[in-house]
Amino acid sequence: MTSIALIVVIGLLGGIAIGLQAPLASAINQRLGILESVFIGHLGGLIAVGVPLLIMGGGRLAHWQTVPTLALSAGLLGVVVVGSTVLMVPRIGVAAAIVLIITGQLLMAATIDHFGLFGVLLKPLTVHRLIGLGLVLLGVWWALRH
Numbered sequence: 001m002t003s004i005a006l007i008v009v010i011g012l013l014g015g016i017a018i019g020l021q022a023p024l025a026s027a028i029n030q031r032l033g034i035l036e037s038v039f040i041g042h043l044g045g046l047i048a049v050g051v052p053l054l055i056m057g058g059g060r061l062a063h064w065q066t067v068p069t070l071a072l073s074a075g076l077l078g079v080v081v082v083g084s085t086v087l088m089v090p091r092i093g094v095a096a097a098i099v100l101i102i103t104g105q106l107l108m109a110a111t112i113d114h115f116g117l118f119g120v121l122l123k124p125l126t127v128h129r130l131i132g133l134g135l136v137l138l139g140v141w142w143a144l145r146h
Contacts, residue, residue: 022097025082026089038082042075071118092144099143106136 021041028037053059064072081101088097110133116122 018101019094019098021082022085022089022094025086026094029086030090034083034086037086038079041082042078045078096144099140103136103140106133 025037025041028040032040053061085097085101088100092100110125110129112118112120113123114125
């Protein structure tokens with residue numbers, strides 16, 4: 001498998017995981033509550049990553065102080081992602097919730113690329129990229145409208 005094919009497969013698996021996580025976390029929310037749903041979801045992630053880290057002797061966790069302070073907020077952002085998904089799914093459905101999440105990701109990604117934030121490759125927002133984002137926003141409006 002070529003490297004680009006592997007990246008595509010990994011991306012699709014990540015998308016499938018998000019598509020599955022939304023209704024599953026929503027089911028926990030409906031039975032236990034939003035905070036409990038977010039907690040259980042993150043606890044599962046902690047265990048899934050914590051066990052291999054324990055087996056590896058902690059990996060490079062001892063060097064966590066070398067990570068930029070802002071980057072340490074990634075876990076908090078994960079709480080926002082799961083929490084917002086859990087709130088949206090029972091109200092607008094899985095597909096519409098995922099469309100909104102992906103739209104937010106694309107808008108933020110285009111902003112980050114345009115300004116080269118967080119040390120990423122600077123990729124200016126061109127007319128073609130704006131048209132593409134506009135089409136996505138049109139698709140969001142269409143998906144939520146019908």
